[in-house]
Amino acid sequence: MDTWRTAIANSDDTGIWLKGYDIPSLMTQKSFADVVFLLHQGRLPGEHERRLIDAILVAVADHGSGAPSCAAARLVASGNRQSLSAAVAAGILAIGDEHGGAGSACMEMISAGVELAKRDSVSIETAAGRMIDDARANGKRLPGLGHRVHSKDPRTEVLFSLARTGGLAGNGIAFMQALEAAAKEKIKALPINIDGALAAVLHDLGFAPPFGKLVFIIGRVAGLTAEVAEEYAREKAMRIRIPVEYDGVPPRKIE
Amino acid sequence: MDTWRTAIANSDDTGIWLKGYDIPSLMTQKSFADVVFLLHQGRLPGEHERRLIDAILVAVADHGSGAPSCAAARLVASGNRQSLSAAVAAGILAIGDEHGGAGSACMEMISAGVELAKRDSVSIETAAGRMIDDARANGKRLPGLGHRVHSKDPRTEVLFSLARTGGLAGNGIAFMQALEAAAKEKIKALPINIDGALAAVLHDLGFAPPFGKLVFIIGRVAGLTAEVAEEYAREKAMRIRIPVEYDGVPPRKIE
Amino acid sequence: MDTWRTAIANSDDTGIWLKGYDIPSLMTQKSFADVVFLLHQGRLPGEHERRLIDAILVAVADHGSGAPSCAAARLVASGNRQSLSAAVAAGILAIGDEHGGAGSACMEMISAGVELAKRDSVSIETAAGRMIDDARANGKRLPGLGHRVHSKDPRTEVLFSLARTGGLAGNGIAFMQALEAAAKEKIKALPINIDGALAAVLHDLGFAPPFGKLVFIIGRVAGLTAEVAEEYAREKAMRIRIPVEYDGVPPRKIE
């Protein structure tokens, strides 16, 4: 087998380094959010950048046990009490484009929108307006906009405000706000949700689109561990039975 | 890295062999159940042995969408439509000692019981009686006995009957039936359930205890693939929301 | 929560039914391959159809411990000996479009090719030729064609021969053979591999494209259970260390 190459971690008899920084120094001087940023950008963040990563991880940690990720973790904990890892992993498997992963799609849309503005020498607002028109014409859903319950997502406000305070608000936030405004004018009020907000901020921090999903996984794993620990501590194994109605073919004989 | 050693599969430019048999020959002359037996025993089964493996795999394929394995697969399919594998894998993760894995524990108990009879030169019936006494004294549950709904599990009947017809019934079946009789006399009627039945048969076929769980995984994966295919074809993503009641601390401020 | 609807399994106090057939009857009269077919098509297969499912499941069961699915299962078994399920599930997670899942993409291509022939009232051969031209023009890879080592895959021969003997060879096999011939003429010899062969046969048996990946999962799980059982029985935990070469930034200080 070829030796695997990596630019992430290095270890020998004298220590372990992440992106060139030795772990004991990182432990003493830096936080977990710093290391998440380091691992994905190759450099340590500034204080405002670090605060945004912390805020995003906190924002997605847990929204309730009934979400697919949390519920899948609990079901696995219900049937298999031999492995905490198995239950947490099942929760992560439920994270996809439809649950927790819209941030990635939104980051791709933002990149496309910003690119469009540059290429056609138009304003971010014009580019956003065109993407709304295009979405309406083709019946496409726009990732990052709309929410089942909120008319304004307070988490979005927190992230945008932190970014502005830190001087980190750029084209990502500008594009998402232009998109929200264009949607309101041309379709209806569709507030920027947490997926859209974290996508805007991560774009402005220089992350690539896959990180929109990966950051959700990192933050949600905190909630998943709590869900699994609660299931083990509070509930008996096999307590969960989902009610099911069969509506297929009636009983029949093998011919 | 050291080269990995294996006695399972071998391949080169001219073909692939499983335990020494080339795959095209196995495809032409043998069934999947034969290959399951081959992979775990190192030899091809006789016709009656093969029928028992088929019957066990069929017995555990699916018992309803609400079981932890099937429900976990559906939840993952609900949140993540990018990977059929992710959904099937989540279903497998829910298989543990509490769900689908009791066959392994029961095979260990059977081995211990048969060993006890041999060591103390007592009958299987005496050994089974002692294990019932021990379970009662120590408040232990006996794997393989008891069922929420059935007073007699028809799947148990099918397996034991197939084993007898094939001349394959041995100490495993004898021990489980002695255990059922002793339980009825000393505790209450606790019929041999499907886990107990497949454990007895697999013991008599010469399998090691872990296979009691692995055979459940192999059979259940058929049901899981059907559950996932149905979820994709019939339901929208994110249709599942488990109702949850929060009973923790009330809203409070950060001090 | 809404009750879940399903047309797969039904159970009550008196029994369990799969697609209307009670499990004890299926255990007595049918094989696992029959039930796989039943769960995905809603009807029991004929003898020739059943043989093809068995042959496909056998064909994909295991090709060697070094494949991503088998190796991932062994790595998980190496670090986590608390859950057989966790190791098998990890193996399944490695199954995707690139490993084991090409059958699905190939079934979609076959459907498109057969549809094209119908729509444009041309022969299957003409449609296949156009798809080869299109693939060359756009630098697309064709799923189901080509093999790293074999110039002719003997497993393909077995499947096509079984289909012909059973009178089950249809447009799927015809299209793949036309595609192979057109590739040979216009590009180079690219034999139909096992993915292409099972896709052709499954198309002719009436399965939907996702089953091209699901059938690989069902068959491979047999191999995965054997790999995991061997790892537990033969190797110590943590015996695997993949050799890695770090080529990232050199050691540096936090500023």
Added chain:
Amino acid sequence: MDTWRTAIANSDDTGIWLKGYDIPSLMTQKSFADVVFLLHQGRLPGEHERRLIDAILVAVADHGSGAPSCAAARLVASGNRQSLSAAVAAGILAIGDEHGGAGSACMEMISAGVELAKRDSVSIETAAGRMIDDARANGKRLPGLGHRVHSKDPRTEVLFSLARTGGLAGNGIAFMQALEAAAKEKIKALPINIDGALAAVLHDLGFAPPFGKLVFIIGRVAGLTAEVAEEYAREKAMRIRIPVEYDGVPPRKIE
């Protein structure tokens, strides 16, 4: 189905709360490490407690791509490029008692040791000495002691020093240091490794033993996301083939 009860997260039209704190406030005022502590202890940590959680998460984030968790994630990314979640989840599945999970076992040992000292009214040192004697007599391995390469683990020093500075060093650290001293006297120099160090600190912070494994999962997920992102960005699918040597039965014919 019964409604699920939980004391973790609560949400309604006006917001989402974790353990009673609303998420926007947590985002503004607290870090991810605070929330990890909150979710598992039900209260927000003090500054020194928070620093220890951060240091532990950083300590375990990644030790190199060749570890079972990282390598399993990369193998899954190699075969299945449709789901980042699938690859990260596979990495988590490799975390068990043997890899990353020793912290839990060590926390149980610490609890037992501290309990023993209390029950028998002996010093922590005496209790530690007895456990060393017991381990030697019964050939048991002691979790948290010993390292393949380091004679002194610098990460242990960092954690213990942070705990002392914060006035948080208690029986956990005292017990592990007594155990290390007793091992050196009675067996050989076995330095406290990172598992032993985090177990000691988490015991002193009031966490239950399962958190010793869960905190490893939370920290390692940062490394796993980086490993998977690197595999997607830098390597082609299916680039990994583990070299395997077959040593089973030679080719044979079906009789």
